[in-house]
Amino acid sequence: MHELSLASTMVEQIEELMRSHGIKQLDKVTVTIGALSGVDCEAFEFAFPIAVEKTLLEGAVLSIVFQSVEVTCRDCATRSSPDPLYLRCQTCGSNAVDVVSGRDLMIQSLEYTDSTDITLCETESGLT
Numbered sequence: 001m002h003e004l005s006l007a008s009t010m011v012e013q014i015e016e017l018m019r020s021h022g023i024k025q026l027d028k029v030t031v032t033i034g035a036l037s038g039v040d041c042e043a044f045e046f047a048f049p050i051a052v053e054k055t056l057l058e059g060a061v062l063s064i065v066f067q068s069v070e071v072t073c074r075d076c077a078t079r080s081s082p083d084p085l086y087l088r089c090q091t092c093g094s095n096a097v098d099v100v101s102g103r104d105l106m107i108q109s110l111e112y113t114d115s116t117d118i119t120l121c122e123t124e125s126g127l128t
């Protein structure tokens, strides 16, 4: 399963972060999965507990933040959130669009026992 190898790679990255921050036990992992990332949220959710077995992450809860698709149109310069299967501008129908979000698969934050979170990346402000 594609998602299992992705989850395993992510677990390794998180273990490394935990070691470098001296975190011994993790409560919660928040992961962002984009609609265009090619990752199936349900399959990822299923794979995660398997991937964390016998790792530092064992027992951690997975939280998935789904990132919808956002594009900017090169013709009319508006921003819209089209269906991932039909990437076109929802304002003028042009397919000359640039994807601004929806491609990510990333670790968003880790929560651990002393309740301080490490935020690895900001959630999108939509302003940049």
Ligand SMILES: [Zn+2]
Pocket (backbone or CB within 6 Å): 073, 074, 075, 076, 077, 078, 089, 090, 091, 092, 093, 094
């Ligand atoms: Zn347009």
